[in-house]
Amino acid sequence: MRNNRSTEDIAMGIRRRVFEHSMRNNGGYLSQACSAAEQLAFLYNEALNLGEPVLPAVPRPFAGVPSASNPDYVTGAGYNGPFEPQFDRLFIAPAHYALVAYATLIETGRMDAEGLEMFNKDGSSVEMIGAEHSPGMEVHNGTLGIGLSTGAGLAWGRKRRGDTGQVCVFMSDGEVQEGQTWEAVQAAAHHGIDNLWALMDVNDQQCDGAMSSVMEVRDIAAKFRAFGAVCVEIDAHDLGALRQAKAEPHEGQPLIILARSSPTQGMSFLQKRFPRLHYVRFKSNEERAEMNVSIAAELGIAPIELEAH
Amino acid sequence: MVEMVNRPYASAFEAFAVKNPDVLCLSADLTSSCEIDGFRDRHPDQFLSLGMAEQNMMSFAGGLGLAGYRPFLHSFGVFLYRRPYDQLMASVAYPRRKVRLMGFLPGITTPGGMTHQAIEDIAVMRSIPNMSILETGDATEVESICEAADSIDGPVYCRVLRGSVPRLFDSPIKVGEMRELALGEDVLVVTSGIATEEALRARDALSKAGVAVRHLHIHTIKPFNEQALLDHIGSVRTGVVVLENHLITGGVGSLVAEIMADNGVGKPLVRLGLNDTYAHGGSKPYLMKHYGLDAGALVRGIERVMGISTGIDDEALATARIDAVHSLVKAEAL
Numbered sequence: 001m002r003n004n005r006s007t008e009d010i011a012m013g014i015r016r017r018v019f020e021h022s023m024r025n026n027g028g029y030l031s032q033a034c035s036a037a038e039q040l041a042f043l044y045n046e047a048l049n050l051g052e053p054v055l056p057a058v059p060r061p062f063a064g065v066p067s068a069s070n071p072d073y074v075t076g077a078g079y080n081g082p083f084e085p086q087f088d089r090l091f092i093a094p095a096h097y098a099l100v101a102y103a104t105l106i107e108t109g110r111m112d113a114e115g116l117e118m119f120n121k122d123g124s125s126v127e128m129i130g131a132e133h134s135p136g137m138e139v140h141n142g143t144l145g146i147g148l149s150t151g152a153g154l155a156w157g158r159k160r161r162g163d164t165g166q167v168c169v170f171m172s173d174g175e176v177q178e179g180q181t182w183e184a185v186q187a188a189a190h191h192g193i194d195n196l197w198a199l200m201d202v203n204d205q206q207c208d209g210a211m212s213s214v215m216e217v218r219d220i221a222a223k224f225r226a227f228g229a230v231c232v233e234i235d236a237h238d239l240g241a242l243r244q245a246k247a248e249p250h251e252g253q254p255l256i257i258l259a260r261s262s263p264t265q266g267m268s269f270l271q272k273r274f275p276r277l278h279y280v281r282f283k284s285n286e287e288r289a290e291m292n293v294s295i296a297a298e299l300g301i302a303p304i305e306l307e308a309h
Numbered sequence: 310m311v312e313m314v315n316r317p318y319a320s321a322f323e324a325f326a327v328k329n330p331d332v333l334c335l336s337a338d339l340t341s342s343c344e345i346d347g348f349r350d351r352h353p354d355q356f357l358s359l360g361m362a363e364q365n366m367m368s369f370a371g372g373l374g375l376a377g378y379r380p381f382l383h384s385f386g387v388f389l390y391r392r393p394y395d396q397l398m399a400s401v402a403y404p405r406r407k408v409r410l411m412g413f414l415p416g417i418t419t420p421g422g423m424t425h426q427a428i429e430d431i432a433v434m435r436s437i438p439n440m441s442i443l444e445t446g447d448a449t450e451v452e453s454i455c456e457a458a459d460s461i462d463g464p465v466y467c468r469v470l471r472g473s474v475p476r477l478f479d480s481p482i483k484v485g486e487m488r489e490l491a492l493g494e495d496v497l498v499v500t501s502g503i504a505t506e507e508a509l510r511a512r513d514a515l516s517k518a519g520v521a522v523r524h525l526h527i528h529t530i531k532p533f534n535e536q537a538l539l540d541h542i543g544s545v546r547t548g549v550v551v552l553e554n555h556l557i558t559g560g561v562g563s564l565v566a567e568i569m570a571d572n573g574v575g576k577p578l579v580r581l582g583l584n585d586t587y588a589h590g591g592s593k594p595y596l597m598k599h600y601g602l603d604a605g606a607l608v609r610g611i612e613r614v615m616g617i618s619t620g621i622d623d624e625a626l627a628t629a630r631i632d633a634v635h636s637l638v639k640a641e642a643l
Contacts, residue, residue, distance in 0.1 A: 065403070065438075066403060066404055066405045066439065067405070067438065067439060068405075068439070068462065068463065075404075132403070132404060138375075139371070139375070139399075139400070139404065140399045140400075140403055140404070141399075142399075143395050143396075143399050145364075146364075146368045146395070146396055146399055146400055149364070149365045149367075149368030149369045149371075149372065149396070149400070150368045150369070150371050150372040150375070150400055151372060152365075152369055152372060153368065153369035153370060153371060153372020153373045153374075153375070153376070154372035154373070154375045154376050155372070156357075156369075156372070156373065156376075157372065157373045157375070157376025157377065157378050158376050160376075160378075161376065161377070179364070180364040180365055180368070180396070183360075183362035183364055183365035184365050184368075184369070186360070186362070187359055187360065187362065187365050187369060190358075190360070191357070
């Protein structure tokens with residue numbers, strides 16, 4: 001499935017949509033839209049071979065967790081297309097990027113804009129932290145560090161079955177603090193799992209603030225290479241560089257693309273909030289109004305109409 | 310005397326796996342310790358070495374499940390849930406992947422001490438939604454554990470015996486059922502795993518002392534046939550004694566207690582097992598005696614429930630003959 005819009009246009013649409021949503025809902029995961037807009041736009045609009053969605057454009061309400069007594073349970077993976085051997089599979093490992101991922105589904109025509117109205121509403125499947133049943137999600141990744149291992153297992157299994165589709169894991173750099181990430185890379189390298197690739201949003205941010213202040217992770221590219229991956233580092237906001245990185249040969253090894261990003265890209269006003277950017281809440285109505293005018297101008301749209309408080 | 314079977318899992322797993330191409334054998338650096346070294350050597354294409362990295366192995370297995378495989382994870386029981394508990398929850402249990410956790414060295418069946426002894430595994434697994442639990446008590450059950458586990462639509466944790474294992478039964482595990490080993494009407498004895506052999510050790514002495522025991526062996530801990538247990542409790546005059554190779558909290562004893570309480574059964578219950586304590590390293594017979602998991606402890610438990618003294622001493626139990634239990638239950642015997 002290919003969208004007629006340019007990837008640049010979709011990235012801008014993601015930022016605008018997440019901004020509008022955050023303005024209306026008194027806060028949100030704004031910095032993740034800033035850092036990851038090009039990456040998610042690139043994945044859905046260019047890099048991944050995905051089929052047409054097989055789930056309704058307006059997401060169904062939450063329909064229960066997996067259990068023996070819930071035979072109709074499905075994950076949200078159907079928004080990424082059907083499970084067929086030739087199609088790629090995508091895991092969004094940092095599940096708190098869900099808002100950005102949902103915006104991407106809308107911008108690429110896989111979900112109706114109405115879906116975002118259900119975000120974080122009781123009884124909705126469009127959850128704040130993406131769950132298995134949330135649009136575009138296939139597994140639970142809210143516990144950080146498990147995504148790459150799952151991707152490696154699926155990729156090994158698909159390779160054994162002769163599937164041509166690849167497995168892509170969208171990751172966040174905070175996950176390199178988890179030991180499991182390194183276990184996953186060494187296993188993928190040991191078993192030559194080369195139908196696996198990861199795109200990591202390296203924004204140097206985590207919940208407590210700048211990563212360097214929370215836990216220094218040093219040269220992660222060198223670490224990934226030492227653990228057996230092919231690793232390239234690029235500017236996350238340079239689509240040409242993303243395309244080139246994806247084309248990097250990695251026979252017999254997983255590919256990990258470190259996309260060095262700015263957590264305020266496209267919304268410069270957020271620099272005032274540095275380094276506490278994980279979840280942006282407004283400190284006052286004045287700040288909200290000021291942010292609304294400033295960021296809207298940078299995104300080339302009119303300020304969002306806010307209901308009176 | 311009872312037959313001893315050497316490494317029943319090794320041949321049983323191999324025979325099962327070669328018939329099922331979507332079964333994969335995963336190991337975390339305990340391949341010979343889990344008796345799958347021969348399988349690794351003869352079937353390398355169906356074997357995956359994942360190293361000492363159980364967290365990755367658990368999520369990796371979840372991914373294999375997504376690809377339609379049924380991975381059998383081999384390690385010591387403790388290593389399948391303590392360190393990778395988060396991964397077990399998110400990557401295996403929640404999505405109901407058909408992952409088969411083959412946990413070796415259950416309870417005190419290892420001299421490895423606290424780090425190697427899975428003494429709370431059943432408590433942990435019982436509390437996990439979607440999880441099933443099987444436990445082997447003899448060679449026949451070990452030989453049938455792969456087929457039984459793989460028949461379950463969802464994840465399953467199995468307590469597997471290794472090495473030289475006695476053959477007590479002549480029929481395979483039937484998931485969801487329990488074995489009725491004696492149908493006496495004085496007291497109900499419920500055992501699982503290696504505790505069943507201990508109960509059989511006490512059978513003659515109790516019979517001679519005039520105690521008619523009703524004895525159930527539990528290989529399927531979850532799901533559990535509640536009504537069958539209630540019927541057996543209703544059939545005995547006094548009460549219930551549970552003996553298990555596990556902490557008395559959260560295991561089979563707790564399961565029985567919950568069922569009795571939920572159904573208002575007002576009979577006495579004695580739960581035997583590790584009582585709010587870790588064990589240390591030592592031989593199986595030493596640990597079973599030291600921590601009150603042996604035939605002697607069971608006899609004392611029966612005496613408590615019945616309010617009697619049988620006069621059975623450890624010497625009588627030490628020399629007791631254990632015979633295989635055949636399908637036909639002799640009502641008068643334990």
